[in-house]
Amino acid sequence: LGLAEIFADALRRLKKCIPGVPYNFVLHTGPLQNGELDYYHFHFEIVPKLTSIAGFEWGSGFYINPIPPEEAAAFLRDSSDNLS
Numbered sequence: 001l002g003l004a005e006i007f008a009d010a011l012r013r014l015k016k017c018i019p020g021v022p023y024n025f026v027l028h029t030g031p032l033q034n035g036e037l038d039y040y041h042f043h044f045e046i047v048p049k050l051t052s053i054a055g056f057e058w059g060s061g062f063y064i065n066p067i068p069p070e071e072a073a074a075f076l077r078d079s080s081d082n083l084s
Helices: 005-015 055-060 067-081
Strands: 023-028 042-047
Touching: 005 042, 005 067
Parallel strands: none
Antiparallel strands: 023 042
């Protein structure tokens, strides 16, 4: 599959699971300050906004995701059965 097809599939699943949820794309690239790297695993994240940012998130820079990753993955896998 091409990248566009992967994004389209992921976004259809997200829309089916959580209709109307806002999200951000994040592209993780190689660090700029480390100079030349032999390799780097760049990757994208699709980050749905599930909760409001509060004191912990603002103060620490870490975000709380209330859904365990195993549960979210199972839900997204199951959603592929009824995509339209």
